[in-house]
Amino acid sequence: MPQTVTTRLDLTDPVALTAALVDVPSVSGDERAICDLVEDALRLLPGLTVVRDGDALVARTELGRPQRVLLAGHLDTVPIADNVPSTRSDGRIVGCGTSDMKSGVAAMLVAAATALQAPRGPAHDLTLVLYDAEEVEEARNGLRRLAASMRDALDADLALLLEPTDGAVEAGCQGTCRAEVTIPGRRAHSARSWLGENAIHAAAPLLERLRVYSPRDVTIDGCTYREGLSAVRIAGGIAGNVVPDSCVVTVNFRFAPDRTEAEAHDHLREVVGPFETVFTDSAPGALPGLGAPAAQEFLAVVGQPPRAKYGWTDVARFAALGIPAVNFGPGDPNLAHTRDEWVDEARIRTVTATLTEFLTT
Numbered sequence: 001m002p003q004t005v006t007t008r009l010d011l012t013d014p015v016a017l018t019a020a021l022v023d024v025p026s027v028s029g030d031e032r033a034i035c036d037l038v039e040d041a042l043r044l045l046p047g048l049t050v051v052r053d054g055d056a057l058v059a060r061t062e063l064g065r066p067q068r069v070l071l072a073g074h075l076d077t078v079p080i081a082d083n084v085p086s087t088r089s090d091g092r093i094v095g096c097g098t099s100d101m102k103s104g105v106a107a108m109l110v111a112a113a114t115a116l117q118a119p120r121g122p123a124h125d126l127t128l129v130l131y132d133a134e135e136v137e138e139a140r141n142g143l144r145r146l147a148a149s150m151r152d153a154l155d156a157d158l159a160l161l162l163e164p165t166d167g168a169v170e171a172g173c174q175g176t177c178r179a180e181v182t183i184p185g186r187r188a189h190s191a192r193s194w195l196g197e198n199a200i201h202a203a204a205p206l207l208e209r210l211r212v213y214s215p216r217d218v219t220i221d222g223c224t225y226r227e228g229l230s231a232v233r234i235a236g237g238i239a240g241n242v243v244p245d246s247c248v249v250t251v252n253f254r255f256a257p258d259r260t261e262a263e264a265h266d267h268l269r270e271v272v273g274p275f276e277t278v279f280t281d282s283a284p285g286a287l288p289g290l291g292a293p294a295a296q297e298f299l300a301v302v303g304q305p306p307r308a309k310y311g312w313t314d315v316a317r318f319a320a321l322g323i324p325a326v327n328f329g330p331g332d333p334n335l336a337h338t339r340d341e342w343v344d345e346a347r348i349r350t351v352t353a354t355l356t357e358f359l360t361t
Helices: 014-022 032-043 098-116 142-149 190-195 204-211 261-272 293-302 315-320 345-360
Strands: 049-053 056-060 068-074 087-089 092-094 125-131 158-161 175-184 217-220 223-226 228-236 246-255 276-283 325-327 342-344
Touching (some): 014 092, 014 098, 014 345, 032 049, 032 056, 032 098, 068 098, 092 345, 098 342, 125 142, 142 315, 158 315, 175 261, 204 261, 261 276, 342 345
Parallel strands (some): 068 125, 068 158, 158 325
Antiparallel strands (some): 056 125, 092 342, 175 246, 175 276, 228 246
């Protein structure tokens, strides 16, 4: 696979930096090369102490400012789909990770570098967190590892996660849980089907309940979160001549952050009814966190009302640590993980300028 060899990252132009980062493949589990480059660039900036943990970095200033702002972004991408190296045309950069979230990483690096090299330095103490393995199972998440191994280094008055939001502030996030719901039956020869009970057929009432389910809309701090409860997989069947005695429907519940995980689990059980239900994955949501003074200052700089974040992001991890956090990045979330993923160059510059203004005033 062809790629552009990058020897040193230039932290002055966020558009060129986005392309340079995309040109370094960093599929989850293979972040070492990009982490090396970012580490080298950060160590050249004044006033930063840089600590590396595997293929994650934590860089901090200790300037005695009244507030600390944390900027976070993940270095990994989903598998490449013939879209590395990057290409540029019509004001767009096309390539794996352009939206999710190498453009966000580029914006945070350039804004932080500009603030650190300003005559008066940054207006806030800064923490930069760049981590691995966000796009895979939660147990491998680099931010999860950092929270366990160096919790105190993550303390901040506000965390800005550079997830794709198309330049808007997306506050909080939905929680998520997945469960396997087992519908029982009785096995029989399909030539004598009346002697059995078909578990796949018996799943119909459950699927109908999910089809007609009416999700809640929940407004918190002016942000409206829409819930969703969906069957995402169904498995059953033994052989072409056997009435199946078991059918498993996997159900995913995306819930508003006013519910706890336990409340979300109880609600899912209530909807699916009496069937055996085993939860296979779960993560809490995050409340908007917009009441924090630093969050209000950031919103004033952005100059647009916030909106709810659909889906789960690592803002929930910061919220669990008691750190107010919002999502803010140049990428379009609708383009994340697609084969033709792209990011608007003008949006990268706008987001970088907003971050720079907030970090320097």
